[in-house]
Amino acid sequence: MLKDLLTSKKIILLITGIILLLLLPVVLPLFMQARFYIYLVSLILVSGLFATSLNFVLGFGGIYQFHHGVFYGIGAYAAALMLLKSGLPSWVGFIAGPVVSAILSLIMGLICLRLSKLYFGMLQVSLGSLVWAVVYRWRSFTGGEDGIHGIPIPELISSPTGAYYFTFIVSAVCFFIIYKMINAPFGSVLQGIRDNAIRSEMIGVNVKRHQLAALIIAGFFAGVAGVLFVVVDNSVFPDMLFWTLSMEVMIMCLLGGWHIFIGPLTGAALMILFRTFIGTFTIYWAFIQGIILMIIIFFLPSGVLGYFERKMKPTDKVLKA
């Protein structure tokens, strides 16, 4: 279980991971052309945070947030437009991203939570696509299908290494906060709602209000991930809030294991590494992605990490798929 996750062995593993990631930009250039790999790891952290924010409502909240990409994209666009057009200090833009995402999340949540399960998901896809259409068509403001490139980033974090450290620190803080929330009473109640909404209602939980709060939190952190993407890539484009990206991030959650906290991050790392390295051999990446998805559904219903967790402690304490 999550609560037993941080045993001493895990803490050592965690600290080792943090040190490795911190040293990466220092050590890597000694061996190879590091720029690309540092960019790649930054991207994994961004996508990992994005997927983890989705999983907060999907894996732990049981809410079928089918179009989570909207909040990622809107967060990125909000930050990008603020940086480019407002003339305000850049930190305002960085904060605007998540805040705008959270507000959009509140509005969409209020509408969508009238329905449940699959219907929630379908309505969410429709509303999200509406937002996408606006961004796609409003050429004068959002740059239309080309998006916005060359977004001015503060000098300190504009180099690949600077962007990497910024991404690393911000995402680490976010991971920590989300982890805390999942293990706090709010997270326990959220998991209760996932398992049994009617029962939660019967023990005195206002289910809809908790779900709405969870959606706002998830939207906020997706917005943070969007802002980080702007820092790493200096660009935004409408594909960031197209529904296929939302599906991809959902696959990341399933691939890594959606009932385990670091599952989505693992899934994101695997997906991005696959895409990058298989993509150099073939242009039919989407085909391979499809096959991977089928393999997960058939053989690893609880994801890669879920599979290993089961292998390691074959007791009834392991969460069932």
Added chain:
Amino acid sequence: MLQVNSLSKTFSGFRAVKDTSLEVKKGEIVAVIGPNGAGKTTLFNLITGILKPDSGQVLFKGKDITGLSPHVICKTGMSRSFQVVNVFQRLTVFENVQVAVLAKEKKTWNLFTPSKKLVIDETNRTLESVGLIDKQNNISGALSHGDRKVLEIAIALGGSPEFLILDEPTAGMSPEETARCIELIRHLSKKMGLTILFCEHDMELVFSISNRIMVMVRGASIIQGSCEEVRSNEAVQEAYLGGDATC
């Protein structure tokens, strides 16, 4: 404590509960019996707010709670268990009860204190009172059916209710488990002073623990009275006990 006045509910033309009234006094154990489909569960759903009645009134501790949301009604001190096992599948036994305690303590909006540090004593006490303490770390989805039914009751108790509604607490239990469950209900009533309303098919259980019995047939209450009155009533024997049943 609970007063139900001529409650009715219709599902697309089918009158599931017809003009039913019921009163439960503090400290009583009241049973609702009746054949399958008589409307017992619907009645409970109407009382606890899962369904909204078409007409009628539910008073709890003198306050009108008709048509309020379940989570609001729960906060007034009423709690229930379900007929079909309705636990939090992926959580451990401990967490199942803990969530209920957290909800009662209004701690559900706490975002950063680890849950494992909160309301441990109270959760353990509840688990102890139902005899699930040594299974507290098991995932509830992997429990035996009988244990899950007991966990059902434990979750309901987690909210420290004054009034407990049990929907077929012993359905599907083995004879030993049933005996244990009877003991538990007695304990809840005598030691913890709970008022209990329950429905059940096990006549032995009904007659051994209830103070009063209400008989429902096709959505309507046909008699309410003591065990003897119900046992000797001809309408009951005809409608429910099959005419010549001796019990």
